[in-house]
Amino acid sequence: MKFKFNDDQAFQVKFAFTNSEKEYAEFFKGEKGEILPVLCQNLILVGLGSKEDLDYLSLRLAANKLGKYIADKDCKAITLNLKESPEIDKDECILALVEGLFLSSYNFDFYKTEKCDFNLETVNINSNTNNLDQVEELVNVLEAQTIARDLVNKRSNDIYPESLANYTKEELEKLGVNVKVYNKEEIEKMNLKAFMEVAKGSDKEPKFIVMEYLNGGDEKPLVLVGKGLTYDAGGYSLKPSNGMKTMNSDMGGSATVIGAMAAIAKNQVKTNVVAIVAACENLVSGRAYKPGDVISSLAGKTIEVDNTDAEGRLTLADAVCYGSTKYQPRLLIDLATLTGACLVALGERFSGVITNSEESFADLQEAADKAHEKIWMLPNDDAFKELNKSKVADIKNSGGRLGGTITAGQFVGEFVKEGTNWIHMDIAGTAYLSSSYDCFDEGATGVHVKTLYKLAKKYSK
Ligand code: BES
Numbered sequence: 001m002k003f004k005f006n007d008d009q010a011f012q013v014k015f016a017f018t019n020s021e022k023e024y025a026e027f028f029k030g031e032k033g034e035i036l037p038v039l040c041q042n043l044i045l046v047g048l049g050s051k052e053d054l055d056y057l058s059l060r061l062a063a064n065k066l067g068k069y070i071a072d073k074d075c076k077a078i079t080l081n082l083k084e085s086p087e088i089d090k091d092e093c094i095l096a097l098v099e100g101l102f103l104s105s106y107n108f109d110f111y112k113t114e115k116c117d118f119n120l121e122t123v124n125i126n127s128n129t130n131n132l133d134q135v136e137e138l139v140n141v142l143e144a145q146t147i148a149r150d151l152v153n154k155r156s157n158d159i160y161p162e163s164l165a166n167y168t169k170e171e172l173e174k175l176g177v178n179v180k181v182y183n184k185e186e187i188e189k190m191n192l193k194a195f196m197e198v199a200k201g202s203d204k205e206p207k208f209i210v211m212e213y214l215n216g217g218d219e220k221p222l223v224l225v226g227k228g229l230t231y232d233a234g235g236y237s238l239k240p241s242n243g244m245k246t247m248n249s250d251m252g253g254s255a256t257v258i259g260a261m262a263a264i265a266k267n268q269v270k271t272n273v274v275a276i277v278a279a280c281e282n283l284v285s286g287r288a289y290k291p292g293d294v295i296s297s298l299a300g301k302t303i304e305v306d307n308t309d310a311e312g313r314l315t316l317a318d319a320v321c322y323g324s325t326k327y328q329p330r331l332l333i334d335l336a337t338l339t340g341a342c343l344v345a346l347g348e349r350f351s352g353v354i355t356n357s358e359e360s361f362a363d364l365q366e367a368a369d370k371a372h373e374k375i376w377m378l379p380n381d382d383a384f385k386e387l388n389k390s391k392v393a394d395i396k397n398s399g400g401r402l403g404g405t406i407t408a409g410q411f412v413g414e415f416v417k418e419g420t421n422w423i424h425m426d427i428a429g430t431a432y433l434s435s436s437y438d439c440f441d442e443g444a445t446g447v448h449v450k451t452l453y454k455l456a457k458k459y460s461k
């Protein structure tokens with residue numbers, strides 16, 4: 001879809017508040033989500049609800065409904081007539097409209113023989129405010145978010161460690177990101193022992209993917225770590241089959257950091273960002289790790305495997321240790337579809353956050369607000385720490401059911417180098433929706449590509 005600023009004679013779209021269109025009052029009230037095509041006048045009316053209720057998300061949703069309405073019509077171009085709707089002829093509002101329309105074009109039909117209709121090609125914006133630069137920047141970010149959504153929606157027979165690594169290298173190197181992929185022998189030599197324990201049960205070779213985008217001089221980098229379980233069957237602590245079925249999405253954290261790198265690189269943000277993904281599968285086999293095993297880690301800490309289904313934190317333990325020791329980050333953020341407990345606590349609407357730095361969290365909250373993505377901080381309190389204590393090893397990989405999101409996050413935190421600013425984001429609920437919400441269908445959302453992009457921008461020169 002292309003966005004242009006002009007007053008093309010294409011189908012005109014007019015946005016209207018409740019009861020503002022007297023001429024069409026019998027057919028159109030202007031309620032939120034209402035759409036009325038007035039074909040004889042080449043006009044579509046889109047309702048916004050009451051003026052007081054207008055905000056970014058409701059405007060985005062209205063545009064999204066418009067896009068979905070037009071999708072299967074034989075209409076290739078529309079003109080958003082904002083000159084007649086001065087209340088929304090503003091930079092932020094234009095961005096909300098662009099985003100809503102862009103999101104309406106996403107259909108995951110990769111596996112369908114017959115592809116979904118989406119005929120709309122051109123959106124003309126007829127306005128008094130021309131913010132084409134901002135629109136182009138946003139579209140780059142949204143395209144990067146689409147990359148993340150596709151990666152998560154594709155199934156584990158298509159996205160496995162090697163294909164994920166190859167795709168990442170191909171896509172990101174085009175954009176000027178340096179991508180290094182380490183294979184199994186190299187991972188072993190690097191002493192990523194906890195990661196290897198999870199990976200060893202699968203016939204698919206693990207890959208350790210390091211992406212460097214260096215465009216900020218000698219400033220300390222922002223380091224992003226994404227959980228990269230391309231499938232999580234649970235291992236010997238096997239998941240029931242209905243819980244297993246969607247575990248192709250367990251690389252949601254890695255998709256987000258890959259998407260964020262694409263967004264940052266496409267827009268050539270002047271900053272240093274490194275992203276790290278330890279990609280593997282958690283399966284059952286004669287070579288798999290087992291409940292009760294005691295394993296080691298890059299940090300040198302020993303870990304009792306209380307539950308093989310708490311595998312993400314083991315892979316992250318080595319990845320955050322590597323990232324925090326090698327790069328001296330200004331801030332390290334790990335993102336992971338880490339716990340079912342996070343779904344219980346926050347549903348599919350908020351991501352759960354744990355941090356050791358209130359100051360960094362304030363930066364993240366500001367970025368999330370700008371991105372219109374929801375996060376909620378949980379207490380990183382010492383009172384929970386005894387739950388991860390092991391009788392036989394330095395720590396165990398599950399703290400049990402109670403406070404499960406917190407103890408999982410704290411486990412990861414134990415492997416971050418002392419003195420590093422660190423934020424953990426549990427996106428188990430937000431990365432993959434069980435039913436559609438807002439502008440997103442069931443399935444992958446690409447959550448926090450936008451937030452990380454905004455944060456990288458804040459940290460740029
Ligand atoms: N990948 C899962 C978490 C998950 C569950 C993500 C549902 C998305 C939807 C993770 O590896 C896992 O299995 N966590 C366990 C931890 C437990 C064994 C301590 C869980 O949440 O049950």
Ligand code: MN
Pocket residue numbers: 232234308309310311312
């Ligand atoms: Mn698991």
Ligand code: ZN
Pocket residue numbers: 229232250309311312337338
């Ligand atoms: Zn998992």
